[in-house]
Amino acid sequence: xxxxxxxxxxxxxxxxxxxxxxxxxxxxxxxxxxxxxxxxxxxxxxxxxxxxxxxxxxxxxxxxxxxxxxxxxxxxxxxxxxxxxxxxxxxxxxxxxxxxxxxxxxxxxxxxxxxx
Amino acid sequence: xxxxxxxxxxxxxxxxxxxxxxxxxxxxxxxxxxxxxxxxxxxxxxxxxxxxxxxxxxxxxxxxxxxxxxxxxxxxxxxxxxxxxxxxxxxxxxxxxxxxxxxxxxxxxxxxxxx
Numbered sequence: 001x002x003x004x005x006x007x008x009x010x011x012x013x014x015x016x017x018x019x020x021x022x023x024x025x026x027x028x029x030x031x032x033x034x035x036x037x038x039x040x041x042x043x044x045x046x047x048x049x050x051x052x053x054x055x056x057x058x059x060x061x062x063x064x065x066x067x068x069x070x071x072x073x074x075x076x077x078x079x080x081x082x083x084x085x086x087x088x089x090x091x092x093x094x095x096x097x098x099x100x101x102x103x104x105x106x107x108x109x110x111x112x113x114x115x116x
Numbered sequence: 117x118x119x120x121x122x123x124x125x126x127x128x129x130x131x132x133x134x135x136x137x138x139x140x141x142x143x144x145x146x147x148x149x150x151x152x153x154x155x156x157x158x159x160x161x162x163x164x165x166x167x168x169x170x171x172x173x174x175x176x177x178x179x180x181x182x183x184x185x186x187x188x189x190x191x192x193x194x195x196x197x198x199x200x201x202x203x204x205x206x207x208x209x210x211x212x213x214x215x216x217x218x219x220x221x222x223x224x225x226x227x228x229x230x231x
Contacts, residue, residue: 033217039157045206045222052217089157095217101171102147102212104220106159 002027004094006107013082014115021077021110023092029053031097034068034075035104039089051075053097082114119143122207122223129197130231136193137226139207147171147212148190149220150182153204165190166212194228202230 003026013019025034036048049059051068059066063080079086092107120141129135141148149172150162164172165184179195190207207223 035219037222043204043227044224045208047219047221050217050219091159097217101164101166102149102210102218102220103161103164103172104149104151104159105161109157109159111157 002029002094002096002105004092004105004107006090006092006110008110009108010111010113012113012115015084016081017114018078018080019082019112019114021079021090021092021112023075023077023107025073025075025092025094027094027096029096033095033097035093035095036066036075036077037091037093037106039091039109041088045091048077079112082112084114084116087112087114120207120209120221120223122205122226124226125224126227126229128229128231131197131199133197134193134195135197135228136191137205137207137228139190139192139223141188141207141209141221141223143209143211143221145209145211145221146187147210148184148187149208149210150190150192151206151208151222153206153225155203159206163190163192197228197230199230202228204228 005024032053034051038046065078067076089109093104147166149164162176163182168184181193184190204225208220210220
C-alpha cells in the first residue's frame with residue numbers, strides 16, 4: 001500500500017529562521033514520483049516540486065531546498081530564512097509511475113506559521 | 117488566463133438538496149480529478165477521468181456522480197446532501213499519457229457548506 005506521513009502537524013518559527021518539513025513515504029513500486037504542494041491561507045494549492053524515484057539529487061530553488069533519500073524513504077523540504085509569506089499548509093504527495101491514473105496520495109499536511 | 121477554474125467558489129445549501137460543481141481546464145490535459153479536503157485539511161481523491169473515461173472511483177457514496185462531457189470539463193453532482201459532505205472540493209488536471217508523474221494543476225476549490 002502507498003502512504004505518505006507528515007508527522008509534524010504544526011510548526012511555528014520566527015522570521016529568518018530555517019525550517020525543515022518532514023515527509024516519509026511508503027510504496028512497493030520502484031518507479032514513483034514525489035511532490036510538494038503549498039496551500040496558503042487563500043486556499044489554492046500551488047505546485048512546488050516533483051521528484052522521480054530515480055533522481056536522488058537534492059534540489060534548490062531560491063530559499064527552498066529538497067532532500068530526497070531513498071534509503072530512509074524521505075523527501076524533506078527546507079525553507080531557509082523563512083518569511084511571513086511562507087506561512088501556509090504544506091503537503092507532500094506520492095504517485096506511482098506504473099499507473100495510468102496519476103492518482104496523488106497526500107500526507108496529512110504540515111501547517112507552518114512564520115511570525116514576524 | 118485561468119488554467120483550472122471551478123464554479124461556484126462557495127456553496128451553502130440545506131441538507132437533502134442536490135447541487136453541482138463545475139470544473140474546466142484549458143491546459144489541454146487528458147486527465148481530470150476531484151479531491152475532497154475535509155475540515156482537518158486532509159486531501160483525498162474521489163474520482164478521476166481520463167479522456168472522458170472514469171478511471172478512479174474511490175469508494176465514494178453513489179450520491180456523488182461525476183460527469184465529463186469532454187476532456188476539458190469535469191462536473192460533480194451531489195444528491196441528497198448530508199452534513200458530512202461539508203468540505204472543500206478541488207478539481208485538478210494533469211497530462212497522464214506519456215507522463216504519469218506530471219504535476220497536477222488545481223482549481224481554486226469550492227467550499228461546500230451543508231446546513
